[in-house]
Amino acid sequence: MGQARELLDRMTAAALEAHDVDATLACYSDDAVVVTPDAGEVKGRQQIADYWRQFIDGFPDGRWEEISKVESGNKAVDEGYFIGTNTGSLQLPTGESMEPTGKQIKIRSVDIATVENGKITEHHLYFDELEFQRQLGLVAS
Template sequence: MGEARDVMDRLTEAVTHGDLTTVAELYAEDAVAFTPDEGELHGRDAIVEYRRTMTEAIPDATFTPLQQYEADDTAIDEGVFSGVNTGPIPLPDGETLPATGRKISIRGTDLATVKDGRITSYRLYFDQMLFLDQLGLLPQD
């Protein structure tokens, strides 16, 4: 196992346990993250804040890996993020969605590029429509 794989595994553990101190330690101060729901985030503080909102919205989260890879300085995970929405979800317009109490199970992929033991670039991909549907936020036919 190389450095990138080790850092990604530690990140996954920290995120699913709500350990934002460790999340912050794993990112370079000038890291950049690309997310499907918040777009491009610049800097450790913005990335940790993004993670905070998800750990508060789904505090019992688990991640079940389906595929894990490492190529040079980049670790790649495909897996299922699951939990129950028991906390508020901040919306892009500044409003807050109250907890729905609904279960979610979202398949996604994330990639972390690591240099000197810290993530410098992070990319997350998941199906936002499935997430919204599982929360009961899409119109039902």
């Protein structure tokens, strides 16, 4: 197992098993960039910490169900499902806060992490934001 694979595994375990923002953040470089469908480009450790904190707080029982893992050079890729119940408030892209829906979601997702010098420098998260909102009951089926 290479450095990229080990680091993405450690970040996923910290965020989605231990629900530990500090341990999650320790996997990223100071100038890391995370790109997501819901928040767009999230730059720097503080914004990345804020992104993960609101997600972990919004889904405190959240977990990752793996489908496949790939590593090539300094990139690691995970495909799987994020599963969790929305029992905490979430920040919407508009900056507004949304009250918990109490609904459980299961969203297919792909993560691609680029690693340099032992830290994640770029992390792309791909998921269907409309499906995410549909499962939360925010949009009609």
